[in-house]
Amino acid sequence: MNKLPSISKTDFKCDQSTTENLREFVFDASFIRWAGVTKDGEIFCESNDIIRDISKIYTHRISPNFSFGVVELANRKHHEWILVRHFEDVNYTASIMPLAPHFFVPLECEHCSEYTISFKSDPMLVFGFETFDGKPFVSETVVLESPYFVATFELSGNFEFYKQYSTISWLFITIFALLFAFGLTYLVKRWQRHSVSMHAQIVAGIKHQEFIPFYQPIVDSRTQAVIGCEVLMRWQQQNGSLIPPNQFIPYAEANGLIIDMTKVLLEHVFNDVKSLGSKRKALFFSINIVPEHLDNDDLYLLLKGIVESSELKPHRISLEITERLPISDLVAARQMLDKIYALGIDLKLDDAGTGYGGFSVTVHQKGID
Numbered sequence: 015m016n017k018l019p020s021i022s023k024t025d026f027k028c029d030q031s032t033t034e035n036l037r038e039f040v041f042d043a044s045f046i047r048w049a050g051v052t053k054d055g056e057i058f059c060e061s062n063d064i065i066r067d068i069s070k071i072y073t074h075r076i077s078p079n080f081s082f083g084v085v086e087l088a089n090r091k092h093h094e095w096i097l098v099r100h101f102e103d104v105n106y107t108a109s110i111m112p113l114a115p116h117f118f119v120p121l122e123c124e125h126c127s128e129y130t131i132s133f134k135s136d137p138m139l140v141f142g143f144e145t146f147d148g149k150p151f152v153s154e155t156v157v158l159e160s161p162y163f164v165a166t167f168e169l170s171g172n173f174e175f176y177k178q179y180s181t182i183s184w185l186f187i188t189i190f191a192l193l194f195a196f197g198l199t200y201l202v203k204r205w206q207r208h209s210v211s212m213h214a215q216i217v218a219g220i221k222h223q224e225f226i227p228f229y230q231p232i233v234d235s236r237t238q239a240v241i242g243c244e245v246l247m248r249w250q251q252q253n254g255s256l257i258p259p260n261q262f263i264p265y266a267e268a269n270g271l272i273i274d275m276t277k278v279l280l281e282h283v284f285n286d287v288k289s290l291g292s293k294r295k296a297l298f299f300s301i302n303i304v305p306e307h308l309d310n311d312d313l314y315l316l317l318k319g320i321v322e323s324s325e326l327k328p329h330r331i332s333l334e335i336t337e338r339l340p341i342s343d344l345v346a347a348r349q350m351l352d353k354i355y356a357l358g359i360d361l362k363l364d365d366a367g368t369g370y371g372g373f374s375v376t377v378h379q380k381g382i383d
């Protein structure tokens with residue numbers, strides 16, 4: 015009704031345009047069967063050609079511009095429920111179709127449910143459908159309050175309604191359970207395929223040297239000079255797309271792929287240092303590792319070869335060991351730390367205090383930064 019044009023009794027004309035607007039409004043609305051321009055029971059223009067003789071109108075405001083109401087027609091047996099949009103001196107009035115219970119609850123039984131809607135107002139507005147005799151077997155009541163009204167909505171049903179409603183409920187539960195099981199199975203299958211696919215993609219990424227470094231500057235706050243950088247691993251695939259680290263690093267750590275990925279990363283770092291290092295003054299490159307890197311000599315031998323080749327001078331390597339994961343063998347890890355530290359490589363803790371804390375004692379005893 016808000017889409018209908020504003021009107022005023024002083025300059026209102028019931029012409030073809032107005033009639034077409036009313037007919038289009040009735041055609042587009044699901045529960046409207048008649049609309050007209052009215053004032054105090056007088057009809058000035060209407061959508062239908064059927065003659066309507068309004069006897070009485072009872073309305074109640076439900077908002078600043080709208081009212082609900084009930085109309086008594088002299089040429090009809092039953093009352094009609096109306097919705098009114100108010101202007102200063104004239105109104106739009108729409109007759110709402112009888113809302114039979116089956117509009118709300120689709121059931122096979124014809125006379126097993128009923129509803130009542132009442133507005134606590136002056137006058138009291140009550141309307142609805144009564145389709146069965148006796149007391150209801152089940153009933154549900156909802157109260158809606160606003161600054162303009164208090165409305166009570168009640169839907170009731172007899173035992174036949176209850177039996178059909180129960181059948182529908184169990185049918186719905188069964189269908190929902192089947193759909194949920196199907197959806198869960200589909201997600202598990204998809205996750206399994208994704209896991210297999212992720213493993214194969216990472217292995218291929220290692221082969222094609224796709225794990226590259228992003229350098230995050232580390233600045234001396236006193237001199238504002240760049241003194242180093244943190245090396246962040248990123249996965250740049252063959253098509254140029256970048257995959258965020260949270261989408262592959264946890265998987266790589268959990269499935270024994272992080273060592274080979276780190277080797278690829280370090281090779282990129284050393285190549286960058288060889289090609290660009292002479293253009294920069296001495297910097298340190300901080301690289302993240304996990305406890306798994308300390309389980310064997312692979313990382314140590316790679317670092318030892320780089321240090322002994324003098325390819326990094328005057329630049330140097332710093333390792334940040336995360337505490338997010340547990341140390342499988344503290345003694346072996348301590349021995350590996352000693353060997354790496356002997357190469358002149360700085361050792362630091364990353365995520366200190368947020369995980370297992372196994373490195374705290376080791377690093378403190380060695381006096382490592």
